[in-house]
Amino acid sequence: MHNSTAVTEFILLGIPNSEGLESMLFVLFFFFYLFTLLGNLLIFLTILVSSNLHTPMYFFLGNLSVFDIFFPSVSSPKTMLYLIGQSRAISYEGCASQLFFYHALGGTECFLYTVMAYDRFVAICHPLRYTVIMNYRVCIGLILGTWLGGCLHGSILTFLVFRLPYCGPNEVDNFFCDIPVVLPLACADTTLAQTVSFTDVDVVTLMCFFLILASYGLIMFSILKMSSSEGRRRAFSTCSAHLISILLFYGPVMLIYLRPASSPWLDSVIQVLNNIVTPSLNPLVYTLRNESVKLALRKVLTRVVPASVG
Numbered sequence: 081m082h083n084s085t086a087v088t089e090f091i092l093l094g095i096p097n098s099e100g101l102e103s104m105l106f107v108l109f110f111f112f113y114l115f116t117l118l119g120n121l122l123i124f125l126t127i128l129v130s131s132n133l134h135t136p137m138y139f140f141l142g143n144l145s146v147f148d149i150f151f152p153s154v155s156s157p158k159t160m161l162y163l164i165g166q167s168r169a170i171s172y173e174g175c176a177s178q179l180f181f182y183h184a185l186g187g188t189e190c191f192l193y194t195v196m197a198y199d200r201f202v203a204i205c206h207p208l209r210y211t212v213i214m215n216y217r218v219c220i221g222l223i224l225g226t227w228l229g230g231c232l233h234g235s236i237l238t239f240l241v242f243r244l245p246y247c248g249p250n251e252v253d254n255f256f257c258d259i260p261v262v263l264p265l266a267c268a269d270t271t272l273a274q275t276v277s278f279t280d281v282d283v284v285t286l287m288c289f290f291l292i293l294a295s296y297g298l299i300m301f302s303i304l305k306m307s308s309s310e311g312r313r314r315a316f317s318t319c320s321a322h323l324i325s326i327l328l329f330y331g332p333v334m335l336i337y338l339r340p341a342s343s344p345w346l347d348s349v350i351q352v353l354n355n356i357v358t359p360s361l362n363p364l365v366y367t368l369r370n371e372s373v374k375l376a377l378r379k380v381l382t383r384v385v386p387a388s389v390g
Contacts, residue, residue, distance in 0.1 A: 086247035090175045090265075092158070092168045094255050095348045106163040112356045113156045119363030120145040122377070130376035136214040137203065138373075140196045141366060143223055144325075147189050148359035154181045155256035155355050162255075175257040176242045182258060183281070184234025186333070190288040191226035193326055197295040198222075200322060204315050205302045233284055240273045241266075254348055256355075285333055292326060324365050328358045 098105060124145040127133045155178065162168045170178070202213050241259055244266035254261040259277050263270045296319070303315045332354035367373050 086245075087172060087250045087265075089169045089171050090250045090252045090257065090262075092162060092170055092255055092257075093251055093253050094159075094162060094168065095352070096253070102163045102165075106160055109156055109160050109163065109356060112360045113152055113160070116152050116356075116360040116363075117149055119360060120148045122380075123363050123366065123373070124149075126373065126377050126380050129380060133372065133376055136199050136219050137196075139219055140192065140199060140223075141373075143226075144189070144192055144196070144362065147185060147192065148362050150181075151185045151189065152355050152359045154178055154185065159255045170252075170257065172246070175252070175262065176238055178257040179241060179259065179262065180234045180238040182234075182256070183237045184230045186230070187233035187284055188226050188230025189329065190284055190333075191229050192223075193322075193329060194288045194291050194295075195222045195226060196322055197292040197326075200319055201295040201299055204299050204319075233280065236280060237277050240277045244268050244270065244273060254351065256351075258351070260347065285330070289330055289334075296323070321366050321370055325362055328361060328365075329354075332358065 095105065124142050127138045127142040127145075158170060158174075158178075199214060203210050206213065237259065241262055244263075245268055246265055247267040249265055252261050252265070259281075263274055263277075266273075299315075299319060303312050306312045306315065332350045367377060
């Protein structure tokens with residue numbers, strides 16, 4: 081980051097056309113954020129304490145729950161503070177941190193969904209070799225790869241954006257710092273940074289999405305070849321929750337970064353869905369669509385509730 085920058089803080093303008101709705105938005109943000117934290121923490125703890133869920137599929141699901149706790153925490157606390165009348169200012173370093181963690185965690189989640197698709201591909205297309213292919217070392221390596229890949233992705237984007245000088249306007253036309261709203265504030269030519277950063281985002285997003293599509297194409301082919309209708313039903317049930325989560329995650333990302341035209345209000349609404357709503361839906365998706373998680377969750381709750389009452 082440039083030491084010679086004249087800008088020491090940015091002003092978050094918030095969600096466009098939301099004047100007078102601050103109290104309602106605060107309640108909405110607070111409800112979804114609280115539900116996200118509690119729901120994902122419950123899923124993570126359930127997987128941690130239930131020995132029957134100590135398999136690769138639930139290992140990756142537990143990691144997804146951790147990411148869904150961190151991801152909305154990048155922007156939600158600051159947003160809720162300004163909605164109740166606190167300062168909209170965010171420091172230069174705070175803005176850079178928001179952008180880094182948003183894209184590092186977003187990239188990590190992209191990679192994680194790809195890994196989860198690969199896990200389902202091996203489980204359904206190569207069931208007899210599943211435990212050999214998806215062994216403990218492979219699972220740990222894949223998770224470390226998702227973390228490192230996400231951090232590298234976020235670091236590249238943050239360096240590209242904040243190596244530029246910022247010396248003039250400092251009003252960010254959104255409720256948190258992201259590339260499309262920070263780059264126009266730079267006091268230099270942003271063509272290179274814009275081209276490389278959006279290419280990076282597009283490449284990571286599309287690469288992961290096409291790998292997931294390829295995995296599920298092969299999965300569908302294998303399912304249709306199954307002779308047992310019960311086997312087909314169980315395979316579809318196993319994959320459906322993951323597919324719903326993928327659609328909820330990739331839909332907003334593609335609308336923001338892959339469409340040619342930009343609308344500040346529409347971008348903010350999509351970002352709210354991506355940052356606040358989607359992470360809160362994953363616990364519901366995986367508990368309602370997965371009998372093993374529901375059963376383990378009931379056991380955990382029956383042990384916790386009587387203990388707290390006693």
